[in-house]
Amino acid sequence: MSTPSVTPEEDVVIGIDVGGTGIKTGLFHSDGRVLALRRDTTPSNDAGARSLAALVVEVVRWAYESSRAAGYAPLAVGIVVPGILEEASGIVGLAVNLGWRNLPLRDLVRTALDEAGFTLPLAFGHDVRAGALAESYPRVGDTVHHNRIAFVPIGTGIASALVENGRVVGGGLAGEIGQLRLTHGPFRGQTVEEAASARAIARRAGVANAHELADLVRAGNAEAQHIWDDAVEVLAEALAWIAAISGATRIVVGGGLAESGDLLLLPLNTRVAQILSPMPAPEIVRARHGDTASARGAALLARAVATREERYPSTRDSAATPAETSHPEPAVTA
Structure with missing residues (x-):
């Protein structure tokens, strides 16, 4: 045709x-x-x-x-x-x-x-x-211009991309944060992806997907909350490093895990701010698409x-x- x-x-x-x-x-x-x-x-x-x-x-x-x-x-x-x-x-x-x-x-x-x-x-x-291309528009209601925006989808895998002054930066290995190995904590020796991807935490909880895990957390399940908190800690450290190295003032979180909304975004914003303090923390928002x-x-x-x-x-x-x-x-x- x-x-x-x-x-x-x-x-x-x-x-x-x-x-x-x-x-x-x-x-x-x-x-x-x-x-x-x-x-x-x-x-x-x-x-x-x-x-x-x-x-x-x-x-x-x-x-x-x-x-x-x-x-x-x-x-x-x-x-x-x-x-x-x-x-x-x-x-x-x-x-x-x-x-x-x-x-x-x-x-x-x-x-x-x-x-x-x-x-x-x-x-x-x-x-x-x-x-990152699709998420790089200024958002309705924005009062701050963001020169650097990081896009981080969290699904089966985890990766990132940086948009600087309207241009997607990098290629090849750039942004493959999910493959970095953790050197401390309960997941030492595992990659960020193995510890905190949507698939990894669902598997750890014995449920079909991260959506089901989020439902358990909202219902007050203690084990689900523990798994969720562990994932937030790993993700927060990864996002804090992205912000510190790139200078991104907005981090857009996408993928299946972002569908949980404030259940993920609120603790992520809080923990990233704690890790970066006294440096200013980026705004962490859900992907609009x-x-x-x-x-x-x-x-x-x-x-x-x-x-x-x-x-x-x-x-x-x-x-x-x-x-x-x-x-x-x-x-x-x-």
Whole structure:
């Protein structure tokens, strides 16, 4: 299928966020509307990503059908993944939770799409850096301009990305805080991710996911509260280091764990302030796009590669919500 003739003001693009356990796919209009959203389980035991490539073809076909039903046709597709990777080569050097090493993922997906007849442009990027794109707008009601904003999704894994003066900073190993090993405390020898990711704490509590654990904490379960407090302590120390090193004045927490809202954010803000005192503490807020931030970021990459052949678009041209477009919007590039 060839790419339809659609002007930038009218375009719809496909954003695919591949996570350690789940895949979120969205069909996004350039004005910020989500025309359709789909969730799938990430294929397991898929070190060669063959099953993933087949699933990408399936979700792109679904997106085509959804867009036609809405009166549009996709202009491009963007796919973002976790791990240590280089956007230029399309190779994932290491993705611990997916079992990938030196995997030419972009070429695998490109070949699968071409063989299925979907020849639309393909953008490829890092999930956290893409999420940072989607979260980098000034927020409605902001009275302080934040020159440096860190985005930290906490889901199956943990990572971070820094936006400085409207530009996403870093590549390669930058932001892989989840792989750092703890040198003290009850989780000494484990990584930050093994101690405090949403998957890790749910597994420790013997529940299906972090949402169920949060419900137990709210219900007053003492063991659940202990597990939650341990995770907050690990996360607070990691966020405090991010703030101290980067100078970020706002940290945006995303991923599944952020869905617990103030149950996580209130103790995190308090503990980070205690660790950093007497230095000023950053504002820690929930991602406005919840766990779809990286899918939205993938859509931004898709729109950029389709319209200007750039990997990282200006947020001036990205999928902002109407309520946010009244604020100055920074340029975001690699």
